[in-house]
Amino acid sequence: MRESQPRESGAQAILEKYDRESQFRLNLGKWGLIVTFLGVYLTVFHLYTGYFGVLPSQKQGAIHLGTALGLIFLLFPAKKGMQKHQKTVPWYDIILAFLAMYISYHKVIFLDSILQSRITGYHPFDMILSIVGILLVLEATRRTVGLPIVIVAGITILYTIFGKYIPTQLLSHPGFSIDRIATNLWYQESGVFGTPIQISSKFIFLFLFFGVMLVHTRIGAFFNDLAFSLTGRYTGGTAKAAVSASALQGMVSGSSVGNTVASGSFTIPMMKKAGFKPEFAAATEASASTGGQIMPPLMGAAAFIMMEYLGVDFSTIMLAALVPAMLYFTGIFIGTHFEAKKRGIVGLPKEALPNFKKLMLRNGYMLLPLIVIVGTIMIGFTPQRAAIIGIVSAYLISLIRKESRLSLKQTIYVLEEGARVALPVIAAVATAGIIAGVVSITGLGAKFATGIIALSGGILPFALMLTMVACIILGMGLPTTANYVVTATVAAPALINTFGLEPIAVHMFVFYFGIVADITPPVCLAAYAGAGIAKANPFRTGLNAVKLAIAAFIIPYIFIYDPILLLVDVTIPHFVLAVVTAFLGMLAVSSAMIGFFVSNSRIWERVLLMLGGLLMIHPEVYSNVAGFLLMAIVWLLQRNRKNGEVSQSAAV
Known part of the structure; x- marks a missing residue:
């Protein structure tokens, strides 16, 4: 255990400010060994069950959550900033840690009698344990993730208790007693220990640990070098390299804020030095890092829950996410290109960049774990087995070179780090389970569906916009995984059942809009983190991030109306046409947002480009042709104007 882990003052300060996950204690005193033991135990437990087979779901979940809760109370202080001043773990957090573990492990030890109690009735002691357990989950979530999700969960619990007092018939229900709510949420499969x-x-957990293993094989530095070798010499090369590197790193880390700080500490200063405005440099990094959660093969944690909700294998989710993710990053890439053209920012000199051929010959083997994990999933291995094989391959690769080889002490640290990285996700999904449990108990999902239909008048575009707004608002306070659980439980069934939409398209729709909340003002934590590094205006950074990531606000509507982009009912001609027109549409839309195409665009030209782009993105032949004509008209006008300006300059 590293009790006094060195921290980079600038980057770590920004992480602590905007990323709740980074606000852990620096000094643990004698409890450092206990934290190391619990962290290593939790990781080894998951490696063992991942290979030999998981325990019954209630036991597996209880060990998973109970050990995580113990670690959270030992690592995360009750109040932000206290971690800098405490010399050890305070006595009250030690009590909470072991109380949380006892209550969770009680389920493991007495599971048979608890299952019997569903028929005979719960003992008063079981009721007390369930109430305390739920309170401890909420407090652990507040410490690791923040207060907003706890407020949402608290409101849903109050709704369950006092539903009969709600005057609106649409939302009212008979109400439930506290002991029934607590035992349902703690002991049944639809609450804390439910699907999430x-x-x-x-x-x-296994895929998060796989990401940790990749980081410790120095793959992040390799991704940066690879991105700069491929794109650094072109127009606006520093920004394009930042987008490429963040796409590669983001698909491993799955954390918007963490990836923004990790990559941005290196890329943002380079973009500023090249000539990009601070707000644009920060926005480029934030929007690209946020997209990591939708980038196969790993994506964000919510993708695995989507797999269970839809009843499909993970390879289906990966393939469905591939084309939209490529369009998302293409949109950002194009935006940086037009901004660089607008400002006359050229690429880096060739001699200042890594040589691609030499880089691949020396470090190309670092891509092997990603190839292995994709290959094993695609040929039909279970996600657990694929993750185990990926982890083993990453460890073996670390042995190739001395600088990446893990000693025994480093291996223990990596095992502990695997548990630490997972703690906020575990707390968030446990609280999301509370919210999902309330939806199940009260029938809130059906009530929400009725409300959406009533407000939208049964018109699909209005229903989609209402759902989008709900996802973004929830995403401002909830982590992506919890946001997805809530919206997939409440909103997705309404869209699927009422309008007959493709289930995977609807789930991807709510997944996307939960993610873009990280770059959507006023609460856009990834953009704020980038602004902190760039010393830029946070709100303007958020606006620039929305401009660059405009694809994320458009693409979900595309695959709702034409799921072929998700590889549903694919025919080759239709698929090729859909991808080409979507790409051209993104080109026009990005140009309109930046204000540059062949030359600086006038306002009416930007309007035509935006309209043309949207028409080409819409999956219909006549609209595609009309959009292409509008785009071609603007291109011809600007090219002639530019040629005229060049001629006048030559004459002078």
């Missing part, structure tokens, strides 16, 4: 925590204990 089960998926977390089976799949998510």
Whole structure:
């Protein structure tokens, strides 16, 4: 255990400010060994069950959550900033840690009698344990993730208790007693230990640990070098390299804020030095890093829960996410290109960049774990087995060179780090399980569906916009995984059942809009983190991030109306046409947002480009032709104007 882990003052300060996950204690005193033991134990437990087979879901989930809660109370202080001043773990957090572990492990030891109690009735002691357990989950979530999700969960619990007092017939229900709510949420499969925590204990932990292993094989530095070798010499090369590197790193880390700080500490100063405005440099990094959660193969933790909700294998989710993710990053890439053209920013000299051929010959083997994990999933291995094989391959690769080889002490640290990285996700999905449990108990999902239909008048575009707004608002306070659980439980069924939409398209729709909340003002934590590094205006950074990531606000509507981009009912001609027109549409839309195409665009030209782009993105032949004509008209006008300006300059 590293009790006094060195921290980079600038980057770490920004992480602590905007990323709740980074606000852990620096000094643990004698409890450092206990934290190391629990962290290593939790990781080894998941490696063992991932290879030899998981325990019954309630036992697996109880060990998963109970050990995580113990670690959270030992690592995360009750109040922000206290971690800098405490010399050890205070006595009250030690009590909470062991109380949380006892209550969770009680389920493991007495599971048979608890299952019997569903028929005979719960003992008063069981009721007390369930109430305390739920309170401890909420407090652990507040410490690791923040207060907003706890407020949402608290409101849903109050709704369950006092539903009969709600005057609106649409939302009212008979109400439930506190002991019934607590025992349902703690002991039944639809609450804390429901689908989200089960998926977390089976799949998510292992894939998060796989990401940790890749980081410790120095793959992040390799991704940066690879991105600069491929794109650094072109127009606006520093920004394009930042987008490429963040796409590569983001698909491993799955953290918007963490990836923004990790990559941005290096890329943002380079973009500023090249001539990009601070707000644009920060926005480029934030929007690209946020997209990591939708980038296969790993994506964010919510993708694994989507797999369970839809009843499909993970390879289906990966393939469905591939084309939209490529369009998302293409949109950002194009935006940086037009901004660089607008400002006359050229690429870096060739001699200042890594040589691609030499880089691949020396470090190309670092891509092997990603190839292995994709290959094993695609040929039909379970996600657990694929993750185990990926982890083993990453460890073996670390042995190739001395600088990446893990000693025994480093291996223990990596095992502990695997548990630490997972703690906020575990807490978030446990609280999301509370919210999902309330939806199940009260029938809130059906009530929400009725409300959406009533407000939208049964018109699909209005229903989609209302759902989008709900996802973004929830995403401002909830982590992506919890946001997805809530919206997939409440909103997705309404869209699927009422309008007959493709289930995977609807789930991807709510998944996307939960993610873009990280770059959507006024609460856009990834953009704020980038602004902190760039010393830029946070709100303007958020606006620039929305301009660059405009694809994320458009693409979900595309695959709702034409799921072929998700590889649903694919025919080659239709698929090729859909991808080409979507790409051209993104080109026009990005140009309109930046204000540059062949030359600086006038306002009416930007309007035509935006309209043309949207028409080409819409999956219909006549609209595609009309959009292409509008785009071609603007291109011809600007080219002639530019040629005229060049001629006048030559004459002078």
